[in-house]
Amino acid sequence: KIIYFVTPTYPRPEQVPELTRLAHTLMHVPRLHWIVADDQPICSEEVSNILRRTGLPYTHISSPKPFIYKGTNFPRGVANRRAALTWLQENVNDGVLYFGDDDNTVDLQLFDEIRLTKKVSMFPVGLIGDYGVSSPVVKEGKVVGFFDSWPGSRLFAVDMAGFAVNIEFLKPSANMPYIAGHEEDRFLVSLGLKMEDIEPLAANCSKILVWHTKTVKYKKPTLRLDIKKIDSVAAYKNF
Numbered sequence: 001k002i003i004y005f006v007t008p009t010y011p012r013p014e015q016v017p018e019l020t021r022l023a024h025t026l027m028h029v030p031r032l033h034w035i036v037a038d039d040q041p042i043c044s045e046e047v048s049n050i051l052r053r054t055g056l057p058y059t060h061i062s063s064p065k066p067f068i069y070k071g072t073n074f075p076r077g078v079a080n081r082r083a084a085l086t087w088l089q090e091n092v093n094d095g096v097l098y099f100g101d102d103d104n105t106v107d108l109q110l111f112d113e114i115r116l117t118k119k120v121s122m123f124p125v126g127l128i129g130d131y132g133v134s135s136p137v138v139k140e141g142k143v144v145g146f147f148d149s150w151p152g153s154r155l156f157a158v159d160m161a162g163f164a165v166n167i168e169f170l171k172p173s174a175n176m177p178y179i180a181g182h183e184e185d186r187f188l189v190s191l192g193l194k195m196e197d198i199e200p201l202a203a204n205c206s207k208i209l210v211w212h213t214k215t216v217k218y219k220k221p222t223l224r225l226d227i228k229k230i231d232s233v234a235a236y237k238n239f
């Protein structure tokens, strides 16, 4: 099966380094199609250049967020993932879907495991919330609950990076709402997922194969234009 790896991304000083790192992981993975959904009115040249150089099959989609979400506390990556879902529904009827944000860290073993997803598979994600891990709770090979520091009245208390979906299980009703913190749960509910359908991976969810890493935000230096640092000025001018 082909893995469709869906990555939302947006312009910022950390974008190129994050995508470079992720690209260098994905380049080790056979039969993977990278869908990069760009939070920009047109697909950016910086992102295109990275994609082209991977040699991977890819699709670059322009998926700007609606204007009302330009504030601070908004659901991130939703317009992007919705655009990718539409593309998948229109172009693909076989394979495995995985939502991999541009700043996460993925162990190559995860790809071997999610490729076998029959409906929906789940596994732990490291560096999440106060507990430091978000994971399904497995009893006798079945998922019976969730260990997550923010249950938030969710049926499936998982992170975006903690599950994979077989594309045959993607219904036309599949959707992701613009509700921060509830994107994963509502998406899985929209698939009609039941607890007994969940396939636990990563040795019955006892191993961490993906981490919710975050790069410290780059602080713009106060440029002292009186000193002749022309090269540094050129490097920062886009931000």
Ligand code: UGA
Binding pocket: 007, 008, 009, 010, 038, 039, 065, 074, 075, 076, 077, 078, 080, 100, 101, 102, 103, 159, 160, 161, 180, 181, 182, 183, 212, 214
């Ligand atoms: C967490 C989850 O891991 C996300 O999957 C979820 O969408 C997000 O919370 C949320 O609920 O809003 P977090 O690390 O806090 O993610 O957020 P970011 O990594 O900043 O953003 C998630 C993804 O959306 C990234 O791939 C990022 O590049 C993208 N994004 C972020 C945009 O496309 N546009 C933005 O304005 C911000």
Ligand code: MN
Binding pocket: 101, 103, 104, 212, 213, 214
């Ligand atoms: Mn993130």
